[in-house]
Amino acid sequence: MALLKVMGRKNLIWQVIALAVVPIFLAILTLLVSRGFAETEALRGDVIRSYESRSRLQRILSLHQDIETGQRGFALTSDRRFLEPYEAAGSALDRAFRGLSASELAGASAAADLSALRQASQRKRAFADDVVRLTQQGRADQARRLVGAGRGKGLMDEIRTVIARMDRHEQAQLAARTASVVEARDRLKSRSLSLQLMLVLLLALAAAIALRQARERNAALRRIEDLAARQEAIFDGAKDGMIVLNPSGGIESFNPAAARMFGYDDGDLQRRDVGILFDAAPDRGVVETFLKRLRARRGTASTEFQEFMGRRKDGAVFPAEVSISPVQLPDDVRFLAILRDISERKEVDRMKTEFVSTVSHELRTPLTSIAGSLGLVAGGAAGTVPPSVARLVEIARSNCARLIRLINDILDIEKIEAGRMTFDLRPLALAPLLAQAVEANKAYAAEQDATLFLGPVREDAVVLGDEDRLMQVLTNLLSNAAKFSPPGGAVRIAVTPNGTFWRVSITDEGPGIPEAFQSRIFTKFAQADSSDTRQKGGTGLGLSIVREIVARLGGSVQFETQAGQGTTFHVDLPPPVAARPAKVDEPLGRLDGKGLPLILHVDDDPDMLRVVAELFEGRGQVHSTPSMVEARASLRRYVFDAVILDIGMEDGNGLDLIPAVRENGDSAVIVFTAQETESPRLGEADAVLIKSRVALERLVEDVLRLARDGQATEGRM
Known part of the structure; x- marks a missing residue:
């Protein structure tokens, strides 16, 4: 019993010792680990400081290169645009030197090197100032001789030498600091090992957890490496060109297909602006603004392919399609542009x-x-x-x-x-037109055992259209409705107002349009696949023609359908423009006694049409049209005080309307476009305003002034 008590007392002592020693060992281990973390954090700070210092040195070198480029370009060409980077680099250098101090640089000679760099910079800037001053004083030849003497290059080499020496000192200091931390870490490892031997149970658990984490990390790393390899293979092997852009529109990388497409070698496009690949490069900031909008709506809309004209390295121009999508990275967003050369398809x-x-x-x-x-x-x-x-x-x-x-x-x-289908647009009363269409299609409907019913049509139901083309639209819709009507079925035609438009509705009692076919109903050669529909025959082009004609008349076509209960096609047609009497002896800009000028605005951008119309509210009567066809018809029928033309229309070139405007009378012609072209036809306009470069208020003021003064004599703006 006494032995048991002694053994129990010993176990208790060991238990007390264990309970007392374990916290001590854990505290020591924690202290050692904390010291290791502190040294690692200090090393991290040294790395950041060294990186920042080297980055500032490279920034100083880059700014001197900008000064060198600016003063050389100005001396050689006398083009003041070269002074922009020159002057910007001068002010930026002062800030760069203020952000660089000897205390942040490594090495015993840091202060001397920094002083030498400042002196070399001052000499280089003084030399560049002399070259610029000589060029500004008209002594460009003397400035070129000064540049050709090589002193500027020598000064740049001196700056590069000093910066390279300072960079080497930074690297050497960082390497020494890293080696010191590695040595301390090794000492920590050996001390920790002796403690870990005393805490085998804790270490066993920690080892198990660490082993599990290592396996998971390795598995994740293998998955990442595999995914990266696959993505790289896809990127390099894709037949479509792929270009990665940064948020400002700079090219970060591109695949071999893109290099072949544009004729560039690897590295030629690195960090270049993507505008170099356009035939007509967009204005500065346009691409960046577009990418910002794309980034803002990512996740809510997909970007479709859009056509543009690309320019190869040799200057050749070719049509291409591009789709740009944002790619979220851990630190920022990049943009992937997928390009296709569609020359062969065209x-x-x-x-x-x-x-x-x-x-x-x-x-x-x-x-x-x-x-x-x-x-x-x-x-x-x-x-x-x-x-x-x-x-x-x-x-x-x-x-x-x-x-x-x-x-x-x-x-x-x-x-x-x-774009070769011509339209003779004029006001048309719907009542006689629909009666004629019903009469013309009555026999076909009878063959299909269907009856056409025309509802009452108001006398004021008048639209702007081409009689022959509208008859073609009505014939297609009526014959289609009769063809799909059941035996003894009725096809009903109704006319109702729809805002400022008139809506013609044609309703049948057929089986309706299958849901799977509804999205393709207006496409070419489209026919439903069911046997009941196929046996009706037809080319599959009728509804496509209907949509295209109605669109070019400034209207729209929609349909409503319900299985087993029939289909209704709605055709919305625009009203005619309020007619203006032929020009008389009254002053220009008078219409119906309102004293407001009548203005024709031709632009295929509906948003631009609405904005301009609102700006002229109460100051002018604006007739807006997105169609060259409708514009020509309006010019044949009405006299306008001013005509605003866009160049790049969907159905033609707006400049082609100028002769028609001149034949119409003394209407002022204002070209308002986003294209900065050198077309000789621009000389026929009274004013040329570039979108985004000229405020819309300026457009309104110039149009009203030219409309009041008649045909202006002022030159191109």
């Missing part, structure tokens, strides 16, 4: 269009002859035809008519896409 489209046009035209003549001949045979021109032959002739006539309709539709689509 050429294929052109060849396809020419082929379709040629084949269609070549087929139209013989098919017309065939249709006429079959009609004569069916009409008895060749004598009585047996019933069996008559049936064959009717089949041939029907299929010939289908081929003619197909060719006509193809030609219409080709004309629309090529």
Whole structure:
């Protein structure tokens, strides 16, 4: 029993000792680890300081290079634009030297090196000032001789030498400090090992946790390396060009496909502005502003491909598509631009269009002859035809008519896409037009066992349109509705006001449009895939033609459908412009006694049209149009005091309207465009204003002044 008590007392002592020693060892270990962290943090501070000091030194070298470039460029060209980087670098150098002190630099000679650098900088700047002053005084030859003597280069070499020496001192000091920390860390490791042997249980647990963490870290590292390798392979092997941009529009990297596309070698585009790849480089800040907007809306909208004209290294221009997407990195955002050279596709489209046009035209003549001949045979021109032959002739006539309709539709689509379809725009009353359309399609509807019903149409339902083209739109919609109506079904036509527009609604009682087909209904050759729809026949071009014609008339087309209950197509057509009487002896700018000038604004940007119209509110009557076709029609019918033209329209060049304006009278012509072009046609305008360079208030003032004064004699602005 006594032995047990002694053993128990000993165990208790060991327990007390263990309880007392473990905290001591843990405290010592904590102290050692804390010291190691402190040394590591100090090393981190030294690294940051060294990096900042070296960065400032490189900044000073870069600014001297800017001074060198500026004074050399100004001496050689006398172009004052070279003074901009020269003067900016001079003021920046003062700030850079103020941010650099000897106490932050490493090495015993830091103060002497810094003093030598300041003196060399002063000599270099004094030399550059002499060159600039001589050039400004008109002694450019003397300035060039001074530059050619090589003293400026010698001063730059002196600056580079001093900065290189200071940089080496920084590297050596940082390497020595790093070695010291590594040695201290090794000592800490050996001391910690003796403590860890006394705390085997704790270390076993820590080792297990550390092992698990190491495995997870290695697995994550392997996944990251694998992902990086895959991404690099995709980036380098992609057929599309890929360019990584920084937020200011500078090129950070590009793949081989982009290099081949633009004809540059590796490294040629590094840190260059992306505008170098454009045929017409955007203004400074435009790309950066676009990237900021793209960054702001990332995650809410995807960026689609947009066309632009690219410029290769050799100056060749080619069409390309570009899509830009933001890429979130841990420290910042970068932008990935994906580019495609679409030269071949454009050429294929052109060849396809020419082929379709040629084949269609070549087929139209013989098919017309065939249709006429079959009609004569069916009409008895060749004598009585047996019933069996008559049936064959009717089949041939029907299929010939289908081929003619197909060719006509193809030609219409080709004309629309090529911008060659002409429109004779004039005010049209809808009541007689719709009555004519119903009468023209009544026979076809009867063949389909459908009946056309025209509702009452108000007398004031007048739209601006082309009678033939609107009849084509109505015929397509009415025949389509009749074709898909059930036996004995009705097709109803209604006219209702829709804001300032008039809406023509055509409703059938058919099966409706399948949901999977609704997104493609207005595309070319689009037909639903169901057998009930396929057996109706048709070219699949009718609705595409309808949409294109209505769009070019300044309207829109939509549809509502419900399975088993029919479909309604809504065509919204614009009202005519309030007619202005022909010019009389009253002063320019008078209209209906209001004393406001009448202004035609032609621009394919709807936002710009709305903004300009609001700016002229109460000061002028603005007729806005996004279409060259509608603009020509308006110029044929009305006299305007002033015409505002954009150049890059979707359906043509706005400058082509100038002759029509001049034929109309003494209307003032103001070109308001984003394109800084050197077209000789600009000389025919009374004023040329560049968007983003001229305030909109300036546009309003110039337009009103020119409208009041008649055709202005002031030159280009």
